[in-house]
Amino acid sequence: MPPEESGAAPEGPQRCGLIAIVGRPNVGKSTLLNALVGQKVSITSRKAQTTRHRITGIRTLGDTQYVFVDTPGFQTRHSNALNRTLNRTVLSSVSDVDLVLFVVEAGRFGLDDAKVLALIPPDKPTVLVANKLDKVVRRAELAPWLKSMQERHPFVEFVPLSAKRPDQVKRLLEIVRPYLPEQPWWYEEDALTDRSERFLASEIVREKLFRLTGDELPYSSTVMIEKFEEEGRLRRIAATIIVERESHKAIVIGDGGERLKRIGTEARQELEKLLDAKVFLELWVKVRSGWADDEERLRSYGYE
Numbered sequence: 001m002p003p004e005e006s007g008a009a010p011e012g013p014q015r016c017g018l019i020a021i022v023g024r025p026n027v028g029k030s031t032l033l034n035a036l037v038g039q040k041v042s043i044t045s046r047k048a049q050t051t052r053h054r055i056t057g058i059r060t061l062g063d064t065q066y067v068f069v070d071t072p073g074f075q076t077r078h079s080n081a082l083n084r085t086l087n088r089t090v091l092s093s094v095s096d097v098d099l100v101l102f103v104v105e106a107g108r109f110g111l112d113d114a115k116v117l118a119l120i121p122p123d124k125p126t127v128l129v130a131n132k133l134d135k136v137v138r139r140a141e142l143a144p145w146l147k148s149m150q151e152r153h154p155f156v157e158f159v160p161l162s163a164k165r166p167d168q169v170k171r172l173l174e175i176v177r178p179y180l181p182e183q184p185w186w187y188e189e190d191a192l193t194d195r196s197e198r199f200l201a202s203e204i205v206r207e208k209l210f211r212l213t214g215d216e217l218p219y220s221s222t223v224m225i226e227k228f229e230e231e232g233r234l235r236r237i238a239a240t241i242i243v244e245r246e247s248h249k250a251i252v253i254g255d256g257g258e259r260l261k262r263i264g265t266e267a268r269q270e271l272e273k274l275l276d277a278k279v280f281l282e283l284w285v286k287v288r289s290g291w292a293d294d295e296e297r298l299r300s301y302g303y304e
């Protein structure tokens with residue numbers, strides 16, 4: 001573990017804040033997030049400050065804790081859904097983050113990028129991250145392009161980089177630091193524990209569930225881990241996807257069970273990478289109408 005990440009906070013005030021990474025599909029958001037968070041992917045349970053967000057990663061570096069969150073509505077691949085996202089709920093998903101990283105491919109700005117940019121309130125501090133710098137052959141053309149970007153939106157910083165270059169990603173963290181407020185960290189800075197491995201499993205299944213069902217499934221659907229067993233480098237996991245209606249169950253299962261199978265395969269593959277272990281994942285779908293009103297049950301699903 002590098003010395004600057006060795007647990008104990010340095011003297012002086014701490015900084016901590018929420019950061020959203022947005023951009024059209026394929027610009028490198030996931031690659032950037034993974035690089036920003038580094039090895040220590042630490043997904044913890046929801047805290048009061050972030051109830052409206054799903055935390056996708058936390059990085060604690062020096063005096064600063066960077067908390068990366070999902071922004072519902074920005075993630076969508078469907079352009080008709082993008083239009084639908086122009087509503088208050090979605091705008092509020094970025095309204096309480098401290099900083100937005102708007103990712104584009106360096107030297108490119110298309111209609112699809114513009115659609116995402118239009119969703120960011122102009123008064124929200126936003127950094128332009130011009131990713132895939134390594135693919136830019138004519139570097140001289142980058143300066144005029146950056147200048148044109150300056151005219152499109154009041155960005156607070158312009159950061160050309162490659163998400164695949166750790167030194168450049170670290171520089172981005174340094175640039176972001178002053179935009180996060182001085183306040184105590186919200187999260188412990190700990191490695192993955194068994195409990196968080198279990199939580200991670202539910203989050204990954206949840207992510208695949210919503211990714212593969214698009215806008216068809218209401219957000220009230222949830223994932224419960226029924227079994228999490230560790231046998232050396234093997235994890236045996238059984239999870240239940242709980243939906244509110246029979247019609248939602250049909251959406252999750254898909255034609256001939258295809259969709260549920262895909263959710264399971266993608267979740268298993270990602271978990272194997274994250275946990276560095278072989279994973280057996282069993283998925284079930286259950287209908288439990290009205291579960292959201294039952295506090296006792298909510299608690300047993302891992303919410304607080």
Ligand SMILES: Nc1nc2c(ncn2[C@@H]2O[C@H](COP(=O)(O)OP(=O)(O)OP(=O)(O)O)[C@@H](O)[C@H]2O)c(=O)[nH]1
Binds near residue numbers: 162
């Ligand atoms: N050359 C190069 N390729 C990159 C860089 N960053 C990401 N990529 C590649 O770009 C592709 C898309 O990256 P992702 O991180 O999946 O993009 P994303 O924005 O999360 O995509 P969605 O999940 O579809 O929204 C992948 O093939 C990456 O390997 C970079 O800095 N340089």
